[in-house]
Amino acid sequence: MKRSFVPASIFTLRTFTMTSAKRSASITNFFKPQAKTARPVNGTASPAQSSSSEGARSTSFDKEEWFNKLTPDQQELLQLEKDTLDESWLAVLYPELTKPYFLNLKRKLKQEYESKAVIFPPSKDIYSWSRLTPLHKVKIIILGQDPYHNYNQAHGLAFSVKPPTTPPPSLKNIYKGIQNCYPDFKIPKDGSLIPWATQGVLLLNTCLTVKAHNAFSHANWGWEEFTEKVLEAAIKNRSSGVCFLAWGSPAGKRVDKILPPRQKHQHLVLKCVHPSPLSASRGFFTADHFKTANQWLYDRYGPDGVINWALDPSNVIEGIRKLRMTQAMKEAEKALLEGLSDEEDNATSQGETEVTAKAEKVEVTEKMVEDRASEAKVTQVEVSETVTEEKTGKTNQSSESQEPVPSQSAEKDSN
Numbered sequence: 384m385k386r387s388f389v390p391a392s393i394f395t396l397r398t399f400t401m402t403s404a405k406r407s408a409s410i411t412n413f414f415k416p417q418a419k420t421a422r423p424v425n426g427t428a429s430p431a432q433s434s435s436s437e438g439a440r441s442t443s444f445d446k447e448e449w450f451n452k453l454t455p456d457q458q459e460l461l462q463l464e465k466d467t468l469d470e471s472w473l474a475v476l477y478p479e480l481t482k483p484y485f486l487n488l489k490r491k492l493k494q495e496y497e498s499k500a501v502i503f504p505p506s507k508d509i510y511s512w513s514r515l516t517p518l519h520k521v522k523i524i525i526l527g528q529d530p531y532h533n534y535n536q537a538h539g540l541a542f543s544v545k546p547p548t549t550p551p552p553s554l555k556n557i558y559k560g561i562q563n564c565y566p567d568f569k570i571p572k573d574g575s576l577i578p579w580a581t582q583g584v585l586l587l588n589t590c591l592t593v594k595a596h597n598a599f600s601h602a603n604w605g606w607e608e609f610t611e612k613v614l615e616a617a618i619k620n621r622s623s624g625v626c627f628l629a630w631g632s633p634a635g636k637r638v639d640k641i642l643p644p645r646q647k648h649q650h651l652v653l654k655c656v657h658p659s660p661l662s663a664s665r666g667f668f669t670a671d672h673f674k675t676a677n678q679w680l681y682d683r684y685g686p687d688g689v690i691n692w693a694l695d696p697s698n699v700i701e702g703i704r705k706l707r708m709t710q711a712m713k714e715a716e717k718a719l720l721e722g723l724s725d726e727e728d729n730a731t732s733q734g735e736t737e738v739t740a741k742a743e744k745v746e747v748t749e750k751m752v753e754d755r756a757s758e759a760k761v762t763q764v765e766v767s768e769t770v771t772e773e774k775t776g777k778t779n780q781s782s783e784s785q786e787p788v789p790s791q792s793a794e795k796d797s798n
Contacts, residue, residue, distance in 0.1 A: 446473060449477055457481060457486065460490065460493065467507055467509070467511075468513050469510070469514045469518075472518050472613070476609075476612060479612050484609075485605055487604075488604050492604075495594065500594055502594060503593050503595060504539050508538045508539040511539030512585060515577060516581070520583040521585045521625060522621070523583060523584045523626045523627075524587060524614065525541060525587070525630075526541065526589065526627070526629055526634040527541025527634075528590065529588060530590070530591065530592065531551065533595075533596065535548050537593070541586040542586060542658075543575055543586055544574035546575040547572070550571075550574030554574045556658040556659070556667060556668070557658050558571070561692050563668050564672075564674040565673070565692065567698070568693060568700055569693065571694045576694070578691070579690065579692070582690050583690070587610060587613060587614070589607055589633070589637065590602055614638075614641045618642065618650065623683050624649045624650045625651075626680060627650065627652045627653065628653050628672050630657045631656065631659075631662070634654075635652075638652050638654075639652075651676070653676060655667050655670040677689050677703065677706060686706065689703060
């Protein structure tokens with residue numbers, strides 16, 4: 384039996400025609416939009432949405448106990464970290480927070496706020512990366528440099544901007560890079576990368592704050608040392624390995640610095656030029672990082688490790704869909720395809736039967752017409768013969784009703 388190709392979109396359109404509930408449920412549940420969790424208007428996870436409430440790994444770290452042991456000055460400086468840094472990260476980073484370099488960093492920031500300077504991102508979003516991507520979920524790390532320094536952009540994730548802000552040039556180039564890997568990727572209108580972060584993509588800037596309209600204004604304040612510890616924690620925590628997307632020379636050097644030589648075989652480091660319009664044309668678009676990273680994650684973590692780069696909920700990227708399918712899903716898809724193909728074969732067979740029946744009906748109709756035409760001809764002949772006979776009969780009757788006129792010879796004979 385010849386099987387015809389069934390496009391991917393058919394799974395969302397025709398599974399409801401299947402009679403087997405078990406068969407259709409396996410596939411339709413895979414494509415069903417996942418329930419969305421509520422999030423603040425600014426598009427960033429709130430401090431209250433800690434991973435601890437979503438089944439994160441339990442730790443022996445007691446945040447309240449740690450905080451209560453701090454000096455009053457330290458408590459004032461580190462209140463933000465206590466309230467907004469996800470506990471999965473705080474449990475391993477808290478020793479850094481009381482080091483002189485970090486306390487000095489916080490004092491400088493305090494002075495900035497007191498001087499009414501505008502700092503990006505908003506303070507509650509400085510550590511949003513930690514809440515959206517808890518430590519135990521990190522699979523990919525994308526390194527940025529400095530937060531966006533204009534209004535309604537920075538919200539704590541590297542390269543990402545608050546929805547519905549349109550994507551900046553570098554992010555537009557990132558979208559193009561994905562589309563080169565996956566042609567069916569739909570480029571979204573906004574620049575929020577939150578869906579990546581919630582899947583385990585740590586979008587981390589080297590420097591976590593910036594003064595409005597003043598790029599790199601907080602560089603060398605201490606953020607670089609702190610985020611280096613963040614990277615080290617991610618590497619140490621992920622025994623199966625982490626994939627780094629290091630775009631630009633600074634990011635590449637940073638990864639080389641924090642990655643121990645003996646552990647390099649355990650991780651994947653993908654390097655290329657920065658997606659900035661100034662350099663993207665020199666290799667970023669053809670680097671194929673997004674597909675390479677997914678294949679590596681699939682080999683290390685299985686279907687659950689694959690990142691869905693699609694940002695539009697309605698966008699199903701076929702190459703990613705197949706990677707994310709478990710064996711059970713593959714079997715269900717195969718059964719569904721066979722069922723759909725059988726339906727098509729049955730429909731074709733039924734259609735051929737209907738055509739044959741209609742042809743036979745036409746033939747019968749034509750035969751009936753011919754028979755009736757023949758009958759009409761016979762009737763016409765009979766009518767013609769009857770008319771002829773009637774005319775002949777009348778002629779004879781007319782001849783018989785007239786008395787013959789005796790001839791003169793006859794009269795003579797009779798005398």
